[in-house]
Each structure stands twice: as structure tokens, then as C-alpha cells.
Amino acid sequence: MAESAMTRRGERERYDNKLLQIDTGLVLSISAIAGIGALMLYSVGGMSWEPWAYNHLLRFGLCFVVMIGLAIVDLRIWLRLSYPFYLFSLLLLIAVEVAGEVRMGAQRWLTLGPVTLQPSEFMKLAIVMALARWYHESSAEEAKLHWKLIVPLMMIAVPVLLVAHQPDLGTAMLILLTGLAVMIVAGLDWRIIGASVAAGVAVVPFFVIFVMHDYQRERVLTFLNPEADPSGAGYHILQSKIAMGSGGLLGKGLGLGSQSQLNFLPEKHTDFILAAVAEELGFVGGLTVFLLYAAVVFISIRIANLSHNHFGRLAVAGATATFALYVLINGAMVMGMAPVVGVPQPLLSYGGSVMLTVMIAFGLVLGVKVHRYQELPRSVGLFD
Template identity: 80%
Template sequence: MAESAMTRRGERERYDVKLLQVDWGFALVLSLIAGIGALVLYSVGGMSWEPWAYNHLLRFGLCFVLMIALSLVDLRWWLQLCYPIYAVSLLLLVAVELFGDVRMGAQRWLSIGSFSMQPSEFMKLAIVMALARWYHEAGVKDATLSWKLIIPLSMIMVPVLLVAHQPDLGTAMLILLTGVTVMIVAGLDWRIIGAAAAAGAVAIPFFVIFVMHDYQRDRVLTFLNPEADPSGAGYHILQSKIAMGSGGLLGKGLGLGSQSQLNFLPEKHTDFILAAVCEELGFVGGFTVFALYGLAVYMALRIATLSHSHFGRLAAAGTTATFALYVLINGAMVMGLAPVVGVPQPLLSYGGSVMMTVMIGFGLVMGVKVHRYQELPRSQSFFAQFE
């Protein structure tokens, strides 16, 4: 029987063969989400490509090319870059503490000339890669129940505390939940999970009272009773609910949403774009968006299960967890089921930093699919792997 290109090692390294192994169905789903985002941004921008829709499509196009290019990168290169990327991201977070720009009461940005970036976005991917590398080289006992778990826990908590201090509670929560998800997927003992959950439940009231900033505490109280201050702290949630509820089954139509078009809906192009989707495209539009998100998560997790390497499985699963948490937290926030924490809807909302982070992460996921048969060594010198 003749060997296929995917069973012959030399053939698998050819770029034309790798391109055929890219999950183009997954790429199509991501493109559809971004396309719906561009359509709604066109509408809430006054039925104009400026100022948001054109830039959104341009950024997605560039990030799409980057994602495909990264999917062709050998997983051994990804493996070796994990710790350096984590270290650089951590140093950038420290630099934010020392030299960061203060905007809207938060110190989250680093500026070099006209270029500005938010290092906490890069940490969302860096923490997944670093943990995947650590667990790839750890033994089964180390990943399940061992004092060595202090190492991955410290890797998670240091950036969480730095980001929370900026303050950016939403991003800190994302990093924490993503890291914990990777630890659980890697085989964390259920006794530790149960004890940590119980300790977290006990600590939440103390955290809200003694650790949160005043405006963060107000957001939690407003979430519990937004009607108490309808024109102040509760304004965002109430306007979002009005927009979503008024859309009905099929929506009011593009350009016809009263809350979004008359600027009652705050942050309609970023954090609350999902409310604009439901107002103008109705329940059908909102359901379609969530169905596409669910399909993307399913396809990415399926890729994780195909990987022959532990690193590939954990990296793909962790990246997918970050994406899913974005969707769930933003969706709950917009529906009034969670406090407003400033987490955008990935690929749908306007914004370059989140889109770039998500697409680079999916470049890694695609790379796991393309190189799914690759067995990665647990520990050996970098250049020896390529001999």
C-alpha cells in the first residue's frame, strides 16, 4: 500500500502539504464571526465603513494571514519559545507598573512614541504557553498532587496580581481562570480543586470589601440592583437590556436600532456590541453569533484531542479556554448576569489588541492541527531537536 504524504515524515514538512492540513473550516467560522462584527460596526457607525468597520476588516485580514503563517511553524519552535515569551510578557507588566500611561484612571498601557500597547493582552497567551511547557515536562504525579504545583500556581498568580493592581479586574480574572483551566485539564487532583473552590467562596466577600477599588465594588453592587441608579452606575446594564429586549425575534434591522443609533447604548462598538447585534438582528442574530462561537470552541477542542504531544493538547485547550471565557464573561455582562468588567467580545468587538492575541493563539491551535502527529521531546537541547 502506498504511503500518504501525512505518514511520510519528510513529506509532512513540505509547506504545500502543511497548507492542505490547515483546518480551513475552522478558519471560515472565525471569518464569519468577524464578518458579522464588521456588519454591525458598519451599522452602528452610521451606516458607514468609517470609523470602525473598515479598520475591523483590515485588522482581521492581517491577523488572518498571520494566523495561517503561524500554523506552519514547527511545534518544537513554539515549545522552545514558551518561557521566553512568558518572561518578556512579565517584564512588560512590570514596566507598566513603573512607566505605564494612566488612562481613565488605570495604568495599563506602555507607549513608545506613537505606538501604544497593553501588555496584559499578551500575558493571556503567554500563560497558556508557559503552563503547557511546564506540564509537558512534568510527571503525572507532579501534575496531579505534588508540592511542585507551587511552580505553575506562582506562574499564574504573579501576572494576576500585577494586572489586578493596574487595576484591570476583568483581564486579571481571565488570566486566573485560564491558568486554573490548564491545571485542571492537565490532571489536577479533585481534592485540591474542591478545597480551592471552597476557599475561594469564603474569600469572595472579604475580597469585595477590603481589596476591590471603590468603582469596582460599585459595579458589583450595581449588578445586583442596577435600577437603584438608572442614570449613573446602572446605566450600562439597563441600556444593554433595553437594546437586547427590543430586538425581538428578527431585530429592528441594520441602522434602525434606537438604542445604538441614538447613542443611548454605551460602548456600542466594543464591550456592548452584542447588545447592538441583538437589537438590530434580533434573537436570530444573537443565536447565530453564539452558535458560531460554540462551533469555534468545539472545533478547537477537537484539534486539541488530535495532538500526539502533551504540549499540543494543553496549548490548544488552554487557548480555547481563553477564547471561551471571553465569550462567556462578555455575554453574561451584556445580559446583566455579571458585573461590567470591560471584557470585549472576541472578533466581534472593535479593537486590535484582543483580535491580535486571539488570532495568534488560534495560529498555535492551527499549528497543533497541522503538526498533530509530531512527538515532542520532554527535555533536550534546542538545536539537537532539528538534527
């Protein structure tokens, strides 16, 4: 019945029908992760809704509404707004460079009256949308190997350099990898991919020695040998490993994790919340979280496959790549497999900016599912 209704164009445009098209699996997975996040924040907050758990749920609730709202927005609007949004984000990044507020040694925040913005967060989304639009308007050959590829490369390079200069290497790397992921799934020639990987590997030592700030270099060195200074720089990694390891199979129980409850675990409510999950809920809890993340990623990939328009496909692929990168980098970091970089665990960690970015991204993903049969014009005006 519903299928036949969907075939009629007018029926599809109706908002109530659109709402029915929202992917429940994805929404449930996202909500489950955010729920586990709230539970953990309740626990590490000393079994209390204050100061984190309540806020986390409130933010999730608000963002959830935003996400659903965005899911029924016509894809043409997304397509049209992608370049303006990118330019707007770029301008904000430049504004941060000029008039940003320095917090914790880095210039990341922009204060506009009562609102404090972190423009690098917008850029994560903007780069995905802008690249998706560019590839949407290009041919397979242009995506594979063409002089025009200089455009997406520049689109990635400019914000990456701006963010890296703040300095916020974690986000810069995230933007870079997301951009590259979109380029690859769009059909970049394997030879270029191979050459880039080789060049990247060659450049890393040079980068570590000459470009990084001292504290960044220290983090990398600490990662390579955390036991060298267990009470100093290696402390965070070591305490995180102790927290996770001591959880065992079933965990110590909610609110009973000594590492997180007694503050041995650093940043237990933000970057290291996964360690708190593993400590209190054990391997079972950790595995559940990973399975939920996997569900989010694979449902999103399925949505990308379903889409009839290239913009939707690439936007979902980019959003999924960002999300997966968050999960993997944070996971590797808290388990001592990667240097400590300020990358939170999406939906699980406490923090408003990331929550908003991620939920907007999923609004787009859900929107692509809702509008999967929509054909988009090959080209639209820059500010149509």
C-alpha cells in the same frame, strides 16, 4: 492519496502540504464571526465603513495572515519560545508598573516609540504557553498532586497580581481562570479543585470589601441591583437589556436599532456590540453568533484531542479556555448576568489588541492541528 503522502515525514514538512492541513471549519467560523462584527460596526457607525468597520476588516485581514503564518510554524519553536515569551511578558508587566501610562485611571499601557502596548494582552497568551510547557515536561503524578505544583501556581499568581494592581481586574481574572483551566485539564487532583472553589467563594466578600477600588465595588453593587439607579451606574446594564430585549425574534433590522443608533447603548462598538447584534438582528442573530462561538470552541477541543503531544493539547485547551471565557463573561455582562467588567467579545468587538491576541492564539491552535502527529521531546533547554 493525501493520507499516504502524509505518512512520509518529509512530505509533511512541506509548507504547501501544511497549508492544506489547516482546519477550514475553524477558519470559516472565525471569519464568519469577524464578518458579523464588521457588519455590526458598519451599522453602529451610522451605516458607514468609517470609523470602525473598515479598520476592523483591515485588522482582521492582517491578523489572518499572521494566524496562517503561525499555523505552519513548527511546534518545537512554540515550545522553545514559551518560557522566554512568558518572561518577556512578565518584564513588560513590571515595566508598566514602573513606567506605564495611566489612561482612564488605570496603568495599562506602555509606550515604546510609536507603538502602544498593553502587556496584559501578551500575558494571556504567554501564561497558556508557559503552563503547557511546564506540564509537557511533568508527569501525571506531578500534575495531579505534587509539591512541584507550586511552580505553575507561581507562574499564574505573579502576573495576576501585577495586572490586578494596574488595576485591570477583568484581565487579571481572565489570566487567573485561564491558568486554572490549564491546571485542571492537565489533571489537577479534584480535592484541590474542590478546596480551591470553596476557598474562593469564602474570599469573595472579603475581596469586594477590602481590596476593590470604589468604582469596581460600585459595578458589583450595581450588578446586584441595577434598578436602584437607572440613570447612574445601572444605566449601561439597563440600556443594554432594553436594546437586546427590544430586538425580539428577528431584530429591528441592520442600521435600524434605535438603542444603538441613538447612542442609548454605551460602548456599542466595543464591549456592548453583542447587544447591538441582538437588537438589530434579533434572537436569530444572537443565536447565530453563539453557534459560531460554540463551533470555534468545539473544533478547538477536537484539535486538542487529536494532538499527539501534550504541549499542543494543553496549549489548545488554554487558548480555547481564554476564548470561551471572553465569550461567556462578555455575554453574561451585556445581558445583566455579571457585573460590568471591561471584557470585549472576541472577534466581534472593535479593538486591535484583543484581535491580535486571539488571532495569535488561533494560529497556535491551527498549528497544533497541522502538527498533530508531531512527537515533541520531553524536555528542551530553557532557551534552546
